[in-house]
Amino acid sequence: MGKVTFSIGGVHPHDCKYARECAIEELPLPQTVYVSMAQHLGAPAKPVVAVGDSVKVGQVIAEPGGFISAFIHSPVSGTVKAIAPRKDLAGNPVMHVEIAVEGDEWDPAIDRSKELVTAIPDDKALILDRIKACGVVGLGGATFPTHVKLSPPPGKVAECLIINGTECEPFLTSDYRIMIERPREIVVGAALMQKALGGCKCVIGIEENKPEAIASMRAAVAELGYADMRVQVLRKRYPQGGEKQLIDAVMHRQVGSGGLPIDVGAVVQNVGTALAVYEAVQKNKPLISNILTVTGDRIPANLQHNYLYRIGIPLSFVAERAGGVPDSAAKIISGGPMMGKAVSNLDAATVKGSSAILYLGEEVTRRGRQTACIRCGRCADACPMGLEPFLLYRLYKAADLEGLEKNAAQDCIECGCCLYSCPARIPLLDHIRQAKGQVMGVIKARAAAAKAAAEAKKQ
Amino acid sequence: MTQTVIWTVAILAVLGLLLALILFWVARKFKVDEDPRIDEVEKVMPGANCGGCGFAGCRAFADAAVKAASLDNQYCPVGGDEVMQKVASILGLSVAAKAPQVAVVRCNGSCANRPVVNDWDGAASCRVKAALYSGDTLCAFGCLGCGDCVAACQFGALTMDPQTGLPVVDEKKCAACGACVKACPKHIIELRNQGPRGMREFVSCVNKDKGPAAKKACAAACIGCGLCEKTCQHGAVTVADNVAYIDFTKCKLCRECEAVCPTGAIHGVNFPKELDKDAVKKRIADRKAKAAAPVIPAAEPESQDKKEVSNG
């Protein structure tokens, strides 16, 4: 089968995968870790430990605070020092559990051997329970609790599990490294999720700029021989790794506005998530670590790393271990350059979904002076959702919520293609993000009102 | 030639008549019966259509006022009592007088007081900034400085001071419509009573961080020390979440809180004289001494009585 890609919009930034040859190194532990209670999409978790408690690696320290929420486990062994608000990377106070590290004593229930377990449990519920109990969340960026995604609502059937190995964000190499170094675990993780979804087919999508990863994953799929599983090569194009775009590319189906992937029979999971699922189900190891790339533009090779880190380690500690923040850095980003978050507080702790510390130089990242829109239409050409960012920007400025909804501001996936491609450097996405929030508010309020009216009618 | 003129005139006349008939018919057919008082009320309104009253505009306000049984829930902040009296007299209702208000910016995190630690490169919008992070400074509560309030003000009453980076309210122009209050994502702008001759006391800070953190972020921050609360004799000052708040309905403008505030977070404006802090502090000390003095020679039961009284 040839290379495929999504059908609307997209851009082609240089991939800048400078850290691709850096093997994964395990990051040592600092003296103190700070475990955030809000490191997944949905309700924050509720701490179940008290100050003074001693904890082991992998012990539950917080339980889900709602249906869409997740367990959080201690990434280290030691004593709970404090449970208090601490500034996250945006400087906003978030509840953290502070643990003083003492030794590295693991919960005995965790299998720490390197032996590959390929046998898939027969019981679907067991797989889902383990995933939930181990606090696995989507590691592709949204950190949506995985067990929720793997439990389709009644009446919906998963036809295809798409494993997302596209890593379309420039600079990031963490997914690439695990596909090179741990392909077989990923494949077993994919097979586990296939089983949990009731035996649908599975497609592992990888972009063409990672031939070694494609070869390595193909070899693992062939070696392990699970049914209905294959690797699909995708053209290099951003935002291929967006859920909706990936479904379009692989299945040639489009998720309707406001809909979920499962509506078209798709479930998308990241390769990192597949690895976490493997460790959770086969090894009983909760999600307490992840891979993080330290990279940047024109950063010397010795400052580029791929680290296996424990969650809760402060970003500043990681940066220090990696050789310090380079002088050329004008902006520090947590995540990729297209969708990552600018770091205003480097003391913030890493979370389950941390994927990179990225240093960008002044000339690469500075937006430059905003000039007048020349109506070149590049933003509309680039938008993978087929929206017209220039129009949404104008409507937002005019506070026309009705117009914004009609022109589908709520469909924006915040991929950044519009602002990336704007020659006049108009802060399109900055404002469309606000517009999206406002329109979503209107839609939700309307839905709530309709529901209340319907219930009133019933009574 | 003559015939052409006659024909032209005739055709035009007939056409005109026909159109007039159509217009007449349409006007009859689509006539909307409206209470004529709506027009009357609208005429006395300021006509700014600012939405400060909570309605879409002056006409919407008038429409609601005519339909309403009382004017208790409606108030035009721009027109104030004067306009409300007129509205009430048209509708034959009564209206209670309200103190005129003014927008007050409760942040004193100027460039000098509050060091900037990040370099903002996004859209010049407080909303965008607030959605992304806590702000360019270590204070997560104060003014973001992008001027959303200035853009929201229809009366030109707000400007950004380039020296401090903070918005400044022109009290003469401020109509207290509340548009800036809604526009500010950090909720630092509050509508407060104008006060006699514009004299007002307020805490110019909304930082809820604990003392040291607040102090580190901004030299002029309220550190929640509670000195003002203890000093105030009128129960106007309360400290909650590490930040003081002055209830303008209780404040007697004695300026004692302002004098004792260690960081200068409490501001008094439009007072005729500069605040002589030492004099006020001395006054407070004297009063305390006086209150304490009779206790020493007096017998113990008496002092207990006093405590009971104060507790009651």
Added chain:
Amino acid sequence: MENKKYIVSPSPHIHADISTTSIMRDVIIALTPALVVSVLVYGWAELLVLLVSVASCVLLEWAVTRWMLKRPSTVGDLSAVVTGLLLAMNLPSAIPLWIVFIGAVVAICVAKLPFGGIGQNVFNPAITGRVFLLVSFPAQMTNWAPTRGFITVPDAVSGATPLSALKEALKSGDTIPQFLDAHGYTLSSMFWDIGASAGEISATALLLGFIYLLIRRVVKPWIPLSILGTIALVSLIFQAVNPDLYTGPIFNIMTGGTLLGALFMATDYVTSPMSVWGGVIFGVGIGLIDMMIRYFGAYPEGMSFSILLMNCTVPLLNMWFHQKKYGRA
């Protein structure tokens, strides 16, 4: 972290290496082959017209933004240079220079800046300038007396443009084939030297420039294709009906401002629709109006008028035609 202020902004954190200036620079590069040819053929006079036009446009834009509008000058984005070049390419080389200046005044101070400057104008500035001059100074604007060039072109056509010559010929009762014979027009000569206003002299040079723009992805081909397609189709039909009275597709595409207009003027971002289908309708409209003016109008050709007329429809076309949205019917 203590002393250095790091930049903070919402995502994305990188940008495509493109700016308004770089786009305009590409347009200037694309116009260069045609400019070189016209200067070679028409000599110093043409070069002077070019210089005066560009200099007046740039100076006027700078002066007006600086002193009248009191806002940052937009000269740096090179859009005024492009307007100046396009205006000059639409003028005969023998035109008095003060008329060129008036054209620049109309383009910059009437068509562009009063609407809010770059990005806001409804009408293409260069065409507005040209049409104003055409209506105000018809004699000077149609004086195609050849100025002395640096090279002599074989079969160079001189005097009136082929289209005005044709109108004259048809009036005097000649048929088209007689006219073409008399003037020695052949297919090959058309690709090289259809004499008209300076910029129209060489179809090859214009096409070369346009291909550069396509490769650089500065413009999309839909508008030019639909204009040229419509002109070809209309001419084919009319020629089939009466070849003695109506000229054929190649003649119509190669003469008048057709190519310059279709490739460089109608594709101006600001005054053309943004969607593909909007662009196609825009192009078809231009082609139809142009052909109607050629066949039935008083003017020998109507590219400028048709583009101006269709400029008016752009806001409507932008409102009606949107691109396909993901996951929506």
